[in-house]
Amino acid sequence: MIFRIPVTILGVQEKFLIVCRDGQETVQWLCEIAYQRYAEKHKTKTVNYCFVARRITDGSLLSLDDHVEQVLADNEAIEIDTTKHMNDDDDSFNVATDEKRHVVRLDGYHLKSSDLVRLGTGDYQIELPDETWTAVRKAREVI
Numbered sequence: 001m002i003f004r005i006p007v008t009i010l011g012v013q014e015k016f017l018i019v020c021r022d023g024q025e026t027v028q029w030l031c032e033i034a035y036q037r038y039a040e041k042h043k044t045k046t047v048n049y050c051f052v053a054r055r056i057t058d059g060s061l062l063s064l065d066d067h068v069e070q071v072l073a074d075n076e077a078i079e080i081d082t083t084k085h086m087n088d089d090d091d092s093f094n095v096a097t098d099e100k101r102h103v104v105r106l107d108g109y110h111l112k113s114s115d116l117v118r119l120g121t122g123d124y125q126i127e128l129p130d131e132t133w134t135a136v137r138k139a140r141e142v143i
Contacts, residue, residue, distance in 0.1 A: 003068050006077040007034040008056070014038075015077070023069025027053050027062045031080045049082040103127045108135070 003020040016034045031051035053062040056077040102124045104115050118124045
């Protein structure tokens, strides 16, 4: 039996229809194919990701090792979430690199959601101005 599974990547407004020939493919395979199609379409570099898959109908968490025919019906949609796989070769959080790092100054008054997004990329460092350190010291003295 052929399974046609619509796959949505969390945070992306597109669905990718993945066709499984006999249902023997795993949920992990579904996730990888959907992410490959997304990366090809948007010309992003591929990074090792950990996947979390859920059925959209009931929100059930799916094991990545399960076969499609065991846990999904034909045309049953799933949603996947991707998390960057951290390993020893990943230096995105290493401060001592030769790459230019950008700095986000946090003063406690002007933090925007765009700043949080930039910090989440690993290409930005947090810097606290002297006024902020002074305020922190005063707060510690009160405690």
